[in-house]
Amino acid sequence: MKKNNYVYLLDGKIYINLTNLCTNDCVFCIRDIKDDVVGANLFLDSEKTDVEEVKKQLDEIKPEKYSEIVFCGYGEPILKLEELKIVAEYIKKKYPHLKTRINTNGQGNLIYKRNIVPELKGLIDSVSISFNGENKKVYDELSRPKLENAYESMKDFIKECVKEGIETTATIVTGYKNYKVDLDSCKKQIEEMGAKFRERPWLDNGY
Numbered sequence: 276m277k278k279n280n281y282v283y284l285l286d287g288k289i290y291i292n293l294t295n296l297c298t299n300d301c302v303f304c305i306r307d308i309k310d311d312v313v314g315a316n317l318f319l320d321s322e323k324t325d326v327e328e329v330k331k332q333l334d335e336i337k338p339e340k341y342s343e344i345v346f347c348g349y350g351e352p353i354l355k356l357e358e359l360k361i362v363a364e365y366i367k368k369k370y371p372h373l374k375t376r377i378n379t380n381g382q383g384n385l386i387y388k389r390n391i392v393p394e395l396k397g398l399i400d401s402v403s404i405s406f407n408g409e410n411k412k413v414y415d416e417l418s419r420p421k422l423e424n425a426y427e428s429m430k431d432f433i434k435e436c437v438k439e440g441i442e443t444t445a446t447i448v449t450g451y452k453n454y455k456v457d458l459d460s461c462k463k464q465i466e467e468m469g470a471k472f473r474e475r476p477w478l479d480n481g482y
C-alpha cells in the first residue's frame with residue numbers, strides 16, 4: 276500500500292500535509308499543476324487523517340535538526356483542526372524548540388462558525404494567510420471560494436490572529452498569468468490590520 280506523505284521537507288523546514296481538501300479553488304493552486312513537492316507525492320489516499328502516523332513520520336524526520344514546522348500541504352490544514360491541534364500539542368511537548376506555523380486561506384472561523392483563533396494560541400506561533408486581492412471581486416476571481424463571505428471572513432481572521440498575539444503575515448501571489456492585483460492597496464490594508472505583508476512571486480512550477 277502506498278504510504279501517505281504527511282510529513283515532508285522543503286527549504287530546510289518541516290512541512291505537514293493533513294488534507295487535500297480546500298474551501299478555495301485558487302486559479303494558481305499548485306495541486307492543479309503537479310502532484311509532488313520536492314519528490315514527495317502529497318495526494319493522500321484517504322481523508323481520514325492517521326494522527327499516530329503523522330507523529331511517527333515526524334519523529335522519523337529527526338525534528339531536532341530543524342527550527343520550524345509548517346502545516347501546509349495540498350489542502351487547507353484548518354479543515355483538520357482537531358488533528359492539527361493534537362499534532363501541534365505533540366510538537367510543543369516533544370520538540371519545544373520548533374516554531375510552528377500554519378499556512379491557511381484564513382477561512383477557519385467561517386468553516387467552523389465560531390472564533391477558533393484562541394484555540395490556536397500556545398500551539399501555533401505564526402500564521403501565513405492568503406490575502407490574494409485588494410477587494411472581494413479580485414479575491415473571488417483568484418481564489419474561487421466555495422463559501423459565502425470568504426473575503427470578509429478571511430480579513431476578520433487576520434484581525435483575530437493579530438489580537439491573540441500570533442505572528443501574522445498576509446500574502447499575495449503576483450505574476451500569475453495576466454491576473455492583476457493592486458499591491459499597494461493590499462499592503463496598506465494588511466498593515467492597517469497589524470499584520471505583515473508578503474508578496475509571493477509566481478514561479479513556473481509554483482510559488
Ligand code: SF4
Pocket residue numbers: 297298299300301303304305306349350351379380405418
Ligand atoms: S487556498 Fe491553497 S490549497 Fe486551497 S485552492 Fe488556494 S492555493 Fe490551493
